[in-house]
Amino acid sequence: QVQLQQSGAELVKPGTSVKLSCKASGYTFTSNHMNWIKQTTGQGLEWIGIINPGSGGTSYNVKFKGKATLTVDKSSSTAFMQLSSLTPEDSAVYYCARYQLPGYNWFAYWGQGTLVTVSS
Amino acid sequence: DIQMTQSPASLSASLGETVSIECLASEGISNDLAWYQQKSGKSPQLLIYAASRLQDGVPSRFSGSGSGTRYSLKISGMQPEDEADYFCQQSYKYPYTFGAGTKLELK
Numbered sequence: 001q002v003q004l005q006q007s008g009a010e011l012v013k014p015g016t017s018v019k020l021s022c023k024a025s026g027y028t029f030t031s032n033h034m035n036w037i038k039q040t041t042g043q044g045l046e047w048i049g050i051i052n053p054g055s056g057g058t059s060y061n062v063k064f065k066g067k068a069t070l071t072v073d074k075s076s077s078t079a080f081m082q083l084s085s086l087t088p089e090d091s092a093v094y095y096c097a098r099y100q101l102p103g104y105n106w107f108a109y110w111g112q113g114t115l116v117t118v119s120s
Numbered sequence: 121d122i123q124m125t126q127s128p129a130s131l132s133a134s135l136g137e138t139v140s141i142e143c144l145a146s147e148g149i150s151n152d153l154a155w156y157q158q159k160s161g162k163s164p165q166l167l168i169y170a171a172s173r174l175q176d177g178v179p180s181r182f183s184g185s186g187s188g189t190r191y192s193l194k195i196s197g198m199q200p201e202d203e204a205d206y207f208c209q210q211s212y213k214y215p216y217t218f219g220a221g222t223k224l225e226l227k
Contacts, residue, residue, distance in 0.1 A: 035216075045164075045207060045218040061215035095163060105211035106154035108175065110163035 002026040004096050004111035011117045016086055020114050022079040022096030029077035030054035032098050035107060036070060036081045040092045048094075051079060086118045122146050122210050126219025132227045133198040141222045143208035145189045152212035155184055155193045158205045158221075167206075168193060200226055 007021040022034065036048040049060035051070040058070050067090070069082045079096055093113040100108035123146035133139045143153065151171040156164035166175045168184035171191055181196045195202055203226050208219040 044220050045209070047214075047216040047218070050214075059214055063215070100166070100169065104169070105152065105216075106166060106169040106209065107156075107164070108166045108169075110165075113163055 002109045004109055006111035006114045009115040012086055013120055014087055014118055017084045019080055019082045020094055022111050024077045032102055034079040035097045037095045037097055038092045088118050091118045121215055122217050124208055124210055124217050124219040126208055130223040132225045134227045135198055137198045139195045141193045141206055143191045143219050145210055148188050149210045149212035152210055153191045154209045156207045
Protein backbone atom coordinates (compact mmCIF):
# COMPACT_ATOMS: atom_id res chain seq x y z
CA GLN A 1 0.00 0.00 0.00
CA VAL A 2 1.10 3.54 -0.70
CA GLN A 3 2.73 5.22 2.28
CA LEU A 4 4.35 8.62 2.65
CA GLN A 5 6.44 8.90 5.80
CA GLN A 6 7.51 12.41 6.71
CA SER A 7 10.33 13.54 8.98
CA GLY A 8 9.76 14.72 12.52
CA ALA A 9 8.86 18.09 13.95
CA GLU A 10 11.39 20.89 13.69
CA LEU A 11 12.05 23.86 15.96
CA VAL A 12 14.24 26.30 14.07
CA LYS A 13 15.51 29.83 14.48
CA PRO A 14 14.53 32.75 12.26
CA GLY A 15 16.86 33.29 9.32
CA THR A 16 17.93 29.66 9.11
CA SER A 17 16.87 26.88 6.73
CA VAL A 18 15.28 23.50 7.24
CA LYS A 19 15.01 20.44 5.00
CA LEU A 20 11.96 18.22 5.32
CA SER A 21 11.74 14.70 3.94
CA CYS A 22 8.98 12.44 2.65
CA LYS A 23 9.87 8.79 2.12
CA ALA A 24 7.60 6.97 -0.29
CA SER A 25 6.84 3.26 -0.31
CA GLY A 26 4.35 0.86 -1.83
CA TYR A 27 4.69 2.12 -5.41
CA THR A 28 7.24 3.05 -8.05
CA PHE A 29 8.55 6.39 -6.80
CA THR A 30 9.24 7.81 -10.25
CA SER A 31 5.77 7.04 -11.57
CA ASN A 32 3.86 9.78 -9.76
CA HIS A 33 4.46 13.44 -9.01
CA MET A 34 4.92 14.64 -5.43
CA ASN A 35 3.25 17.75 -4.13
CA TRP A 36 3.95 19.82 -1.03
CA ILE A 37 1.23 21.66 0.86
CA LYS A 38 1.36 24.11 3.77
CA GLN A 39 -1.33 24.30 6.43
CA THR A 40 -1.76 27.07 8.95
CA THR A 41 -4.69 28.08 11.11
CA GLY A 42 -4.79 31.52 9.57
CA GLN A 43 -4.14 30.82 5.87
CA GLY A 44 -5.60 27.34 5.60
CA LEU A 45 -4.17 25.01 2.97
CA GLU A 46 -1.72 26.35 0.41
CA TRP A 47 -0.16 24.42 -2.44
CA ILE A 48 3.59 25.03 -2.51
CA GLY A 49 4.67 23.12 -5.58
CA ILE A 50 5.21 19.83 -7.35
CA ILE A 51 8.12 17.72 -8.44
CA ASN A 52 8.38 14.96 -11.02
CA PRO A 53 10.63 12.39 -9.33
CA GLY A 54 11.57 10.86 -12.65
CA SER A 55 12.92 13.99 -14.29
CA GLY A 56 13.41 16.31 -11.30
CA GLY A 57 11.25 18.87 -13.04
CA THR A 58 9.40 21.27 -10.73
CA SER A 59 6.60 23.82 -10.70
CA TYR A 60 6.15 26.27 -7.86
CA ASN A 61 3.41 28.48 -6.57
CA VAL A 62 4.79 31.97 -7.20
CA LYS A 63 4.16 32.74 -3.54
CA PHE A 64 6.76 30.14 -2.53
CA LYS A 65 9.41 30.74 -5.17
CA GLY A 66 12.63 31.52 -3.40
CA LYS A 67 11.24 30.11 -0.17
CA ALA A 68 10.87 26.42 -1.03
CA THR A 69 13.16 24.16 -3.05
CA LEU A 70 11.94 20.70 -4.04
CA THR A 71 14.30 17.83 -4.75
CA VAL A 72 14.25 14.04 -4.74
CA ASP A 73 16.63 11.16 -4.12
CA LYS A 74 15.51 8.34 -6.39
CA SER A 75 17.83 5.84 -4.73
CA SER A 76 15.93 6.15 -1.44
CA SER A 77 12.49 7.03 -2.88
CA THR A 78 12.52 10.22 -0.85
CA ALA A 79 11.28 13.68 -1.69
CA PHE A 80 12.69 16.73 0.06
CA MET A 81 11.61 20.30 0.58
CA GLN A 82 14.06 22.90 1.79
CA LEU A 83 12.66 26.08 3.29
CA SER A 84 15.05 29.01 3.49
CA SER A 85 15.29 32.34 5.31
CA LEU A 86 12.70 31.19 7.79
CA THR A 87 10.40 33.66 9.53
CA PRO A 88 7.60 33.06 12.06
CA GLU A 89 5.17 33.15 9.10
CA ASP A 90 6.72 29.89 7.92
CA SER A 91 5.54 28.13 11.07
CA ALA A 92 3.05 25.55 9.82
CA VAL A 93 2.35 21.90 9.21
CA TYR A 94 3.82 20.82 5.88
CA TYR A 95 2.45 17.83 3.99
CA CYS A 96 3.71 15.86 1.06
CA ALA A 97 0.91 14.47 -1.06
CA ARG A 98 0.67 12.26 -4.12
CA TYR A 99 -1.85 12.19 -6.92
CA GLN A 100 -4.25 9.29 -7.07
CA LEU A 101 -2.84 8.34 -10.47
CA PRO A 102 -0.80 10.20 -13.09
CA GLY A 103 -3.15 12.68 -14.70
CA TYR A 104 -5.68 12.44 -11.87
CA ASN A 105 -4.72 15.67 -10.17
CA TRP A 106 -6.18 15.25 -6.72
CA PHE A 107 -4.39 14.19 -3.57
CA ALA A 108 -5.32 10.65 -2.67
CA TYR A 109 -2.25 10.01 -0.51
CA TRP A 110 -0.87 12.30 2.18
CA GLY A 111 2.02 12.10 4.57
CA GLN A 112 1.34 12.55 8.26
CA GLY A 113 2.67 16.11 8.16
CA THR A 114 5.71 17.80 9.65
CA LEU A 115 5.25 20.63 12.13
CA VAL A 116 7.78 23.42 11.65
CA THR A 117 8.01 26.03 14.38
CA VAL A 118 10.14 29.10 13.72
CA SER A 119 11.07 30.81 16.95
CA SER A 120 14.08 32.39 18.55
CA ASP B 121 -4.87 32.44 -9.11
CA ILE B 122 -8.31 30.80 -8.93
CA GLN B 123 -10.06 31.80 -5.72
CA MET B 124 -12.20 29.17 -4.02
CA THR B 125 -14.90 30.67 -1.81
CA GLN B 126 -16.26 28.05 0.55
CA SER B 127 -19.38 28.36 2.69
CA PRO B 128 -20.43 28.15 5.40
CA ALA B 129 -17.35 28.53 7.58
CA SER B 130 -18.99 26.44 10.27
CA LEU B 131 -22.02 24.23 10.57
CA SER B 132 -23.76 22.32 13.32
CA ALA B 133 -25.94 19.34 12.42
CA SER B 134 -28.04 16.81 14.32
CA LEU B 135 -27.62 13.08 13.96
CA GLY B 136 -29.19 11.97 10.68
CA GLU B 137 -29.51 15.49 9.31
CA THR B 138 -28.51 16.24 5.71
CA VAL B 139 -25.92 18.98 5.29
CA SER B 140 -24.48 20.80 2.31
CA ILE B 141 -21.25 22.69 1.83
CA GLU B 142 -20.60 24.88 -1.19
CA CYS B 143 -17.58 26.10 -3.10
CA LEU B 144 -17.60 28.89 -5.64
CA ALA B 145 -14.63 29.19 -7.99
CA SER B 146 -13.59 32.57 -9.36
CA GLU B 147 -13.58 31.09 -12.85
CA GLY B 148 -14.78 27.89 -14.49
CA ILE B 149 -12.83 24.81 -13.40
CA SER B 150 -14.38 22.15 -15.60
CA ASN B 151 -15.28 19.78 -12.74
CA ASP B 152 -11.63 19.61 -11.61
CA LEU B 153 -12.78 19.82 -8.03
CA ALA B 154 -12.04 17.61 -5.04
CA TRP B 155 -13.39 17.49 -1.49
CA TYR B 156 -11.35 16.48 1.54
CA GLN B 157 -12.21 15.64 5.12
CA GLN B 158 -9.75 16.44 7.88
CA LYS B 159 -10.23 15.19 11.41
CA SER B 160 -8.48 16.83 14.31
CA GLY B 161 -4.73 16.18 14.28
CA LYS B 162 -4.89 14.11 11.10
CA SER B 163 -4.00 14.58 7.45
CA PRO B 164 -6.75 15.45 4.97
CA GLN B 165 -8.47 12.50 3.30
CA LEU B 166 -9.90 12.54 -0.22
CA LEU B 167 -13.68 12.10 -0.29
CA ILE B 168 -14.80 13.21 -3.74
CA TYR B 169 -12.87 13.84 -6.95
CA ALA B 170 -13.83 15.15 -10.37
CA ALA B 171 -16.66 16.99 -8.61
CA SER B 172 -18.89 13.95 -8.15
CA ARG B 173 -16.88 10.73 -8.03
CA LEU B 174 -16.74 8.95 -4.70
CA GLN B 175 -13.28 7.87 -3.59
CA ASP B 176 -12.94 4.15 -2.82
CA GLY B 177 -13.89 3.35 0.75
CA VAL B 178 -15.84 6.55 1.37
CA PRO B 179 -19.40 6.01 2.66
CA SER B 180 -22.13 6.55 0.12
CA ARG B 181 -23.79 9.20 2.29
CA PHE B 182 -21.16 11.57 0.86
CA SER B 183 -21.89 12.98 -2.57
CA GLY B 184 -20.65 15.81 -4.74
CA SER B 185 -22.26 17.82 -7.49
CA GLY B 186 -21.86 20.97 -9.51
CA SER B 187 -20.39 22.36 -12.67
CA GLY B 188 -18.74 25.47 -14.02
CA THR B 189 -17.96 27.60 -11.00
CA ARG B 190 -20.39 26.18 -8.39
CA TYR B 191 -19.84 22.91 -6.53
CA SER B 192 -21.28 21.31 -3.44
CA LEU B 193 -20.66 18.46 -1.03
CA LYS B 194 -23.66 16.77 0.58
CA ILE B 195 -23.72 14.48 3.58
CA SER B 196 -27.00 12.58 3.65
CA GLY B 197 -27.47 11.65 7.26
CA MET B 198 -24.93 13.14 9.64
CA GLN B 199 -23.00 10.59 11.71
CA PRO B 200 -20.79 11.24 14.74
CA GLU B 201 -17.69 10.27 12.78
CA ASP B 202 -18.43 13.02 10.24
CA GLU B 203 -17.39 15.72 12.70
CA ALA B 204 -14.42 17.24 10.91
CA ASP B 205 -13.18 20.07 8.74
CA TYR B 206 -14.01 19.90 5.04
CA PHE B 207 -12.09 21.56 2.21
CA CYS B 208 -12.61 21.93 -1.51
CA GLN B 209 -9.66 22.11 -3.91
CA GLN B 210 -9.41 22.98 -7.60
CA SER B 211 -6.94 21.09 -9.74
CA TYR B 212 -7.83 22.89 -12.98
CA LYS B 213 -4.69 24.97 -13.11
CA TYR B 214 -1.60 25.86 -11.14
CA PRO B 215 -1.37 27.01 -8.47
CA TYR B 216 -3.86 24.54 -7.03
CA THR B 217 -6.01 26.36 -4.50
CA PHE B 218 -8.20 25.33 -1.60
CA GLY B 219 -11.32 26.68 0.01
CA ALA B 220 -10.92 28.11 3.51
CA GLY B 221 -12.71 25.15 5.04
CA THR B 222 -15.97 24.30 6.80
CA LYS B 223 -16.00 23.11 10.39
CA LEU B 224 -18.81 20.57 10.84
CA GLU B 225 -19.94 19.73 14.34
CA LEU B 226 -22.54 17.38 15.74
CA LYS B 227 -25.31 19.23 17.49
